[in-house]
Amino acid sequence: MDGQQFNAFIAAFQANMAAMVAAIPAPAAPGAPTPKISVKIPTFKGAPKENVMLWMLQVLNLFNAQGIVNEQTRIHYAATGFEEAALHWYLNLVAAAENNAAFADWTAFATALRTAFQPPNFEQYIQQQIRNLRQTGSIQDYTSQFRNLVGQIMNMGEQDQITYYIEGLKSATKMEVSYRAPATFEDAWKTAIQFDTAMFGLGRPTNGNYH
Numbered sequence: 001m002d003g004q005q006f007n008a009f010i011a012a013f014q015a016n017m018a019a020m021v022a023a024i025p026a027p028a029a030p031g032a033p034t035p036k037i038s039v040k041i042p043t044f045k046g047a048p049k050e051n052v053m054l055w056m057l058q059v060l061n062l063f064n065a066q067g068i069v070n071e072q073t074r075i076h077y078a079a080t081g082f083e084e085a086a087l088h089w090y091l092n093l094v095a096a097a098e099n100n101a102a103f104a105d106w107t108a109f110a111t112a113l114r115t116a117f118q119p120p121n122f123e124q125y126i127q128q129q130i131r132n133l134r135q136t137g138s139i140q141d142y143t144s145q146f147r148n149l150v151g152q153i154m155n156m157g158e159q160d161q162i163t164y165y166i167e168g169l170k171s172a173t174k175m176e177v178s179y180r181a182p183a184t185f186e187d188a189w190k191t192a193i194q195f196d197t198a199m200f201g202l203g204r205p206t207n208g209n210y211h
Helices: 003-022 052-066 071-079 086-096 105-115 122-132 140-149 157-170 170-181 183-200
Strands: none
Touching: 052 071, 052 105, 071 105, 071 183, 086 105, 122 157, 122 183, 140 157, 140 183, 157 183, 170 183
């Protein structure tokens, strides 16, 4: 994903969230203050394995939920989640900027953060983890791990998700799910859960004794 695609993605996400917020019904009592939820900005340290894009989407989601629209305010709030390398990066840029305004707007901030901390091969790294993922415990744990990894890749195709998911299943489950030829990822994991439950009983942990 290049810089132009990234900016378009962020803009589309912001527009979508704004539309969702606008669709929320107004409070029954006119003039009543908008309720606020006490939340903490997620931590971002700038570590090599952190996904900066997911962090930014989490932060934007919080801002939209809280009604924080001023872009400089968003940047200042977002920075409260920085620690270690990310915090040093931010403080150095602020110190070097005139009037402590290091970024013209949120897009400039997001682009600079992505350039600084997202490795160019990050998605390839996650894809390799997906290819190497294998079910060693319960089907629920495996599915949860798989979803977490897939969620870090933008626009991963449905067929690729199905193929990688089935490939990582234990042999007996893999054969059953492959035989059913699921058309969607949802079909694949539901079939895997049903087979696991039928074979080993609801709530019983799977182990490595079947192949």
